[in-house]
Amino acid sequence: MDTAGTWHSPRTRAGGIVTAAVSLSALYLLSRYNYLLFHCSVEFFGVFAAVTIFVIAWHTRIWTPNHYLLFLGIAYLFVGIIDGTHTLAYKGMGVFPTSGANEATQLWILACYTEAFSLLAAPLFITRRMRVAPLISLYAAVSGFGLLAIWRLGIFPDCFIEGQGLTPFKIASEYVIAAVLAGAIAHLLKHRARLAPRVVTLLVAAMALTIAAEMAFTLYTDVYGVSNMVGHLLKAVSFYLVYRAVVLTSLVTPYSLVFRDLKEARARVERERDMAQQYLDIAGMILVVLDTAGRVSLINKKGADILGYPAEEIVGRDWFADFIPESQREAVSSVFQQLVAGQVQPVEYVQNAVLTRGGEERTIAWHNAVVRDQAGAVTATLSSGEDVTERLHTEKALRESEERFRSLFENSRDAIYI
Incomplete structure (x- = not known):
């Protein structure tokens, strides 16, 4: 059975578009009814996607000849942890009584920086392998220090001030993050020949939507405002595309991603064998x-x-x-x-x-x-x-x-x- 063909058929794509439109419409209506519930729904979807990306990447690491997918999985695990903490710290949640809009916004910026620089670095591991334990330790150290800087040390710059809105640091950070993501797109396209075209398209689209979300997040003055809602909707679509690219593509069409390099290596061996045979024949x-x-x-x-x-x-x-x-x-x-x-x-x-x-x-x-x-x-x-x-x-x-x-x-x- 051609699962790849079924997955990418016009009927399936049309169904996906309809589902996405209905889901976004439902989220918009939910934001008008109860913004806090809307925010939790979008953020926990992102956390679910991030953790699932890690699980798939971790369990397919023994099959993949490069560590691109594993690097993304580890990165998104820590992005998901920070995002989950951001969700619980959001204004009105009451999980952390001492936290407010500023702390939640600081956590958001920390997660966005982690995601952006991870996407920028990820293509390096299309052509090389890495030491997993030191990488996990590095992410744990950076994430842990970021959380301490926000809640214990108080040295993380303010990002939102009640009655005033976003701080210059927060707005500047969104532009820096957008620039890093643009660099990540260029870096991925430079190595696109070693990934399935479908995966590259989805990841580029996800990063482009994340850039649009960052721009939306430079405009709001109320954490329950319209531009904040638009940014979260764009983020939901972005995470869905990453989910499709890394998780569903790996499960539905695994040979196009997980075993792509293995097939190319086999083809190289066959070419080298044929060339050696030609040398022997003369x-x-x-x-x-x-x-x-x-x-x-x-x-x-x-x-x-x-x-x-x-x-x-x-x-x-x-x-x-x-x-x-x-x-x-x-x-x-x-x-x-x-x-x-x-x-x-x-x-x-x-x-x-x-x-x-x-x-x-x-x-x-x-x-x-x-x-x-x-x-x-x-x-x-x-x-x-x-x-x-x-x-x-x-x-x-x-x-x-x-x-x-x-x-x-x-x-x-x-x-x-x-």
Whole structure:
């Protein structure tokens, strides 16, 4: 079943658009009825999305060849923790009796800075891996210090003053965060070739909506005001898109994200193998690799031409049973078994015959070597050989000619002058 095609079908997209429109309309009406309930709904959806992103990233980390998704998961876990604290500290919640609009706004800015710089750094881990424990410790330290700076140390700059509204620090921070997110978009697009196009589109859209939300959050004077509501709606859509990009894409079409780099690595290996085969094929001598059972693992074009078979018909066959003459088969096979067992060392130069498809015996001069694994055990043999059949025939004919001439010279009764 093509789940990816089903997920991205026009009918599914249309259903998603309708669902999103209905959800946003419901949230807007909820904000008019009870803003505090609206705020909790949007924020806890964001917290749920952030924690879910982390859970998926954590449990798929052993399959992914890069740490991009894992980095985002860890980052969003701490963004979700700070966002959850912001929600509980919001004006009117009463969870933290000493907190007010300023503390909640400070927590918001802390979460936004964490998210923005994390999105900016995340593409670095598309092409490299990271040490997980130090990264978690770093996020825990930054988040912990931020919470202490707000509630215990009192050194975090004020962000909202009752009766006055937003402070210059808060407004400037929103612009800085927007600039960082713009840089994050550029950084992601630079590495887009290594991610599924659908994922890149969703993440870019999410960051663009977050920038729009940050701009909305520079305008409000009341934490229950319209611009605050618009910013939270944009944030809800942004988190939904990140959720789609990282979580649903990983579950519905996992091969497009989780195993994308694995497929590319396999393709690179196949290209390198094909290139190596081309190098072997242009070599002027036979090249043969046998596994420990004596089966042909690889043979080049020269070897296949001499044996009279296509290379694909040779690979996998028993070298000794199919390509060594019966008169030599037992002796050659015995030496090979001793070589694989480590009982004898490879003979650098040896001659023996091979049997062609037409039944002809060709004499090959072999140079042999063994391939070992990290433990030193033999895993294969590599042999390069030269067909010396014609040369041996020529040498034999020359010797026979010399013998006849010598016999004629020695048995002649007449004097021979030179």
